[in-house]
Amino acid sequence: MECSFALTGKGYVLIAADTTAARSIVKMKADEDKIKSLGPHLLMAYSGEPGDTVQFAEYVERNIRLYQIRNLYPLRPASAASWVRRALADSLRSRSPYSVNLLLGGYDTATHAPSLYWIDYLGTQAEVPFACHGYGSYFALSLLDRYHDPEASLEEGLATLRRCIDEVAKRLVVAPGKYKVKVVDKDGVREIEL
Amino acid sequence: MNPMNTAAQPQQRQFNPYTENGGTILAIAGVDFSVIAGDTRQSEGYNIQTRYAPKVFRLTDRAVLAVNGFAADGNMFVKKVKQRLEWYRHAHAKDMPLHAIARLIQTMLYGRRFFPYYVYNILGGIEDDGSGAVYSFDPVGSYERETCRAAGAAQSLVQPFLDNQIYFKNQQPAPGTAHPAHLPLPHVLSLVIDSFTGATERHIEVGDGLEIYVVLAKGRDLSGLEGFAGLQEVSSRSDGERIFVIRRELKKD
Amino acid sequence: MSIMEYNGGSVIAMVGKGCVAIGSDLRLGNQALTVATNFEKVFPVTDRIYLGMSGLATDVATLREQFRFRVNMYQIKEERDIEPEAFAHLVSSTLYERRFGPYFIEPVIGGLWKTQGGEYKPYIAAADLIGCLNFAKDFVVAGTASEKLFGVAEGLWEPDLEPEDLFETISQTLMNGVDRDAYSGWGAIIHIVTPDKVVTRTLKGRMD
Numbered sequence: 001m002e003c004s005f006a007l008t009g010k011g012y013v014l015i016a017a018d019t020t021a022a023r024s025i026v027k028m029k030a031d032e033d034k035i036k037s038l039g040p041h042l043l044m045a046y047s048g049e050p051g052d053t054v055q056f057a058e059y060v061e062r063n064i065r066l067y068q069i070r071n072l073y074p075l076r077p078a079s080a081a082s083w084v085r086r087a088l089a090d091s092l093r094s095r096s097p098y099s100v101n102l103l104l105g106g107y108d109t110a111t112h113a114p115s116l117y118w119i120d121y122l123g124t125q126a127e128v129p130f131a132c133h134g135y136g137s138y139f140a141l142s143l144l145d146r147y148h149d150p151e152a153s154l155e156e157g158l159a160t161l162r163r164c165i166d167e168v169a170k171r172l173v174v175a176p177g178k179y180k181v182k183v184v185d186k187d188g189v190r191e192i193e194l
Numbered sequence: 195m196n197p198m199n200t201a202a203q204p205q206q207r208q209f210n211p212y213t214e215n216g217g218t219i220l221a222i223a224g225v226d227f228s229v230i231a232g233d234t235r236q237s238e239g240y241n242i243q244t245r246y247a248p249k250v251f252r253l254t255d256r257a258v259l260a261v262n263g264f265a266a267d268g269n270m271f272v273k274k275v276k277q278r279l280e281w282y283r284h285a286h287a288k289d290m291p292l293h294a295i296a297r298l299i300q301t302m303l304y305g306r307r308f309f310p311y312y313v314y315n316i317l318g319g320i321e322d323d324g325s326g327a328v329y330s331f332d333p334v335g336s337y338e339r340e341t342c343r344a345a346g347a348a349q350s351l352v353q354p355f356l357d358n359q360i361y362f363k364n365q366q367p368a369p370g371t372a373h374p375a376h377l378p379l380p381h382v383l384s385l386v387i388d389s390f391t392g393a394t395e396r397h398i399e400v401g402d403g404l405e406i407y408v409v410l411a412k413g414r415d416l417s418g419l420e421g422f423a424g425l426q427e428v429s430s431r432s433d434g435e436r437i438f439v440i441r442r443e444l445k446k447d
Numbered sequence: 448m449s450i451m452e453y454n455g456g457s458v459i460a461m462v463g464k465g466c467v468a469i470g471s472d473l474r475l476g477n478q479a480l481t482v483a484t485n486f487e488k489v490f491p492v493t494d495r496i497y498l499g500m501s502g503l504a505t506d507v508a509t510l511r512e513q514f515r516f517r518v519n520m521y522q523i524k525e526e527r528d529i530e531p532e533a534f535a536h537l538v539s540s541t542l543y544e545r546r547f548g549p550y551f552i553e554p555v556i557g558g559l560w561k562t563q564g565g566e567y568k569p570y571i572a573a574a575d576l577i578g579c580l581n582f583a584k585d586f587v588v589a590g591t592a593s594e595k596l597f598g599v600a601e602g603l604w605e606p607d608l609e610p611e612d613l614f615e616t617i618s619q620t621l622m623n624g625v626d627r628d629a630y631s632g633w634g635a636i637i638h639i640v641t642p643d644k645v646v647t648r649t650l651k652g653r654m655d
Contacts, residue, residue, distance in 0.1 A: 126483035351598025392601030
């Protein structure tokens with residue numbers, strides 16, 4: 001089943017999402033990238049109803065890009081999160097709502113602060129030090145309560161992330177096999193091999 | 195649907211042997227006394243069946259039982275407990291100790307595990323060592339000795355108030371002092387009255403009358419009770435534990 | 448599963464002597480799972496009005512934005528701040544607009560209004576999810592711990608409390624109320640609104 005994790009550290013946000021695309025009991029694909037970069041310093045992991053996810057993620061991606069083209073500067077993480085939340089909240093009361101859950105991680109180049117937003121398909125938004133979506137949250141949140149350190153270095157952050165992934169692999173019957181991990185910091189967005 | 199053709203449709207009938215009769219009960223233990231209280235309104239839905247139906251009963255000179263939930267079950271249960279206590283008196287020529295009554299109630303409740311008495315019980319009184327005690331039960335007999343407990347319709351209104359005022363939850367003692375483990379009788383009585391007037395104000399199933407039973411340990415003086423309006427002694431002897439009732443009016447709307 | 452209890456959370460407001468207090472817990476949950484412990488449910492409307500909302504968290508955020516917009520429009524048109532009573536009716540009509548597909552929130556309003564003589568008087572109100580207003584003289588509550596809050600407030604509150612005493616009363620009410628509710632808690636925030644200033648305090652609470 002789908003799992004995504006994210007956590008903040010000293011000057012960075014780490015986001016991990018599984019890479020399986022499943023249809024019923026069949027694994028259709030094992031290298032799906034479910035983390036989009038929405039800008040030079042913004043990452044978004046998305047999960048939920050297949051079809052809705054990519055459609056909505058691309059809609060967000062294009063609109064955030066449009067803002068950057070029009071204004072010559074990108075939206076800051078807090079504003080981007082609010083815009084995405086509003087898009088989901090409006091969608092919720094439309095004829096066909098999107099069922100998409102998001103983790104939005106960004107690095108604010110103005111305040112030099114990393115920030116992470118947990119957003120669900122209802123349009124519920126919370127700024128949090130760490131977050132998860134999917135069944136993984138029942139295992140990872142308690143681990144993150146214990147081991148998360150907002151001042152941790154990237155290596156320490158990755159070690160904590162690995163703890164979460166390992167625990168889910170160990171205890172969750174329907175655990176995903178592979179994850180893609182991305183980080184956003186002052187230097188921008190990049191992928192990391194675990 | 196054709197009224198002549200009712201037999202075509204499968205029909206189901208169900209007899210529900212339970213109902214809920216509202217009201218609230220409450221008990222607080224002191225060092226050498228115990229206070230057990232309950233309102234006297236009995237209702238079913240929006241109907242008030244009576245404004246005076248006691249929910250608190252004297253079992254012995256040192257034990258008082260409050261029952262709340264389904265009134266018919268409650269009355270039957272009290273009757274059976276009293277019967278068992280009488281048999282005990284005939285067999286042992288003394289009253290059953292409080293902790294033993296508590297265990298008896300557990301066994302009686304659990305004996306009906308698969309057709310329970312739909313009642314929450316709170317037992318208050320004096321232990322053999324002279325300390326005030328409160329035991330609270332769930333309908334199938336899980337029980338615990340506590341300092342205070344509320345049950346019934348307004349439990350959710352009263353219990354957090356008691357947490358704050360009896361257990362001093364979310365309160366810091368002044369430096370170098372500690373919160374008292376037990377409160378003096380007059381203080382307890384005013385908390386009981388405040389709890390019930392508050393519950394009466396905000397809960398439609400609570401009101402009409404208030405009965406407060408006070409059990410005093412052997413040899414304890416009446417300090418804190420004398421001059422209390424509506425006080426009446428109900429103990430059978432004056433040289434052992436003593437029981438008093440305070441009857442008060444609550445709002446009737 | 449009730450929508451009103453999906454995210455959990457509770458709000459309360461109380462009247463004091465020439466002041467009001469309004470506060471909320473900080474939990475945001477997905478049913479039994481706690482997602483965030485910094486989710487405030489009380490927001491400033493003007494310098495002297497605060498609005499608290501409990502219920503579905505997405506609607507709390509949406510309505511917060513909507514009320515900010517409508518209060519700003521009012522301010523531009525009228526060239527003055529909105530008064531608490533007018534704001535209460537704005538809240539009521541905004542909710543009733545969605546009578547047959549409501550926003551799942553219960554609002555609580557606390558503020559001060561200016562009399563002809565220029566002094567400030569406390570004002571509180573609450574409403575249900577379709578905007579039926581309740582003007583109370585003492586205190587109003589909403590959320591998953593509302594029953595508990597009613598019980599404690601009824602026991603602790605008294606008329607004409609000074610700001611500091613009102614703070615203690617509302618804090619004790621909120622903390623002891625939410626401690627008996629699995630869906631509320633994890634700390635609280637209280638705002639005390641007086642004519643010349645607003646004091647905001649964040650309270651630590653039980654983490655279970």
